[in-house]
Amino acid sequence: xxxxxxxxxxxxxxxxxxxxxxxxxxxxSAPFVFTAGGEEFELPSPEEAAGKVxxxxxxxxxxxxxxxxxxxxxxATLESSGPDSAALDALYDLPAADxxxxxxxxxxxxxxxxxxxx
Numbered sequence: 518x519x520x521x522x523x524x525x526x527x528x529x530x531x532x533x534x535x536x537x538x539x540x541x542x543x544x545x546s547a548p549f550v551f552t553a554g555g556e557e558f559e560l561p562s563p564e565e566a567a568g569k570v571x572x573x574x575x576x577x578x579x580x581x582x583x584x585x586x587x588x589x590x591x592x593a594t595l596e597s598s599g600p601d602s603a604a605l606d607a608l609y610d611l612p613a614a615d616x617x618x619x620x621x622x623x624x625x626x627x628x629x630x631x632x633x634x635x
Contacts, residue, residue, distance in 0.1 A: 546562050546564045546565070547562055548560065548561065548562050549561070549562065549563060549622075549623045549626060551608065551619045551622075551623075553607040553608065553610065553611050554607065554610075556607070558601070558603065558604035558607045558608070559601065559604055560595065560598070560600050560601075560604055560605075560608070560623055561598040561599060561600055563623065563624075563626040563627030563628075564627075565598060566594055566595065566597070566598030566627055567594070567627050569597055569598045569599065570593065570594045570597045570598070571597070574593045574594070574597055575590060575593070575594075577593070578590040578592075578593040578594075587624075588617070588620070588621075590624075591620050591621065591623070591624035592620065594624065594627060595620060595623065595624070608620070
């Protein structure tokens with residue numbers, strides 16, 4: 518009797534999660550909208566904010582060794598952009614994890630990425 522030829526089992530993907538679909542590029546000139554307490558608030562557009570931040574603010578944020586440079590720069594950029602005080606108050610009243618996520622998403626948009634891509 519001839520030897521039986523063994524074939525490899527068909528491969529199955531290890532990751533059974535659906536692949537992420539690409540999202541449409543965010544319009545950087547549009548205001549950044551977030552929700553707090555069931556109400557929508559707007560922060561200045563990332564494009565507008567980037568133009569209002571001085572080099573000194575960027576340098577100070579990056580060079581301060583006592584802080585995480587990227588988050589410090591994100592907050593400095595946000596606060597230098599002249600946001601509406603009600604929007605800023607609503608943002609800072611969010612639970613810490615939610616507030617940090619909104620700031621991170623806004624800062625990613627200011628850098629040209631869609632939130633969650635970087």
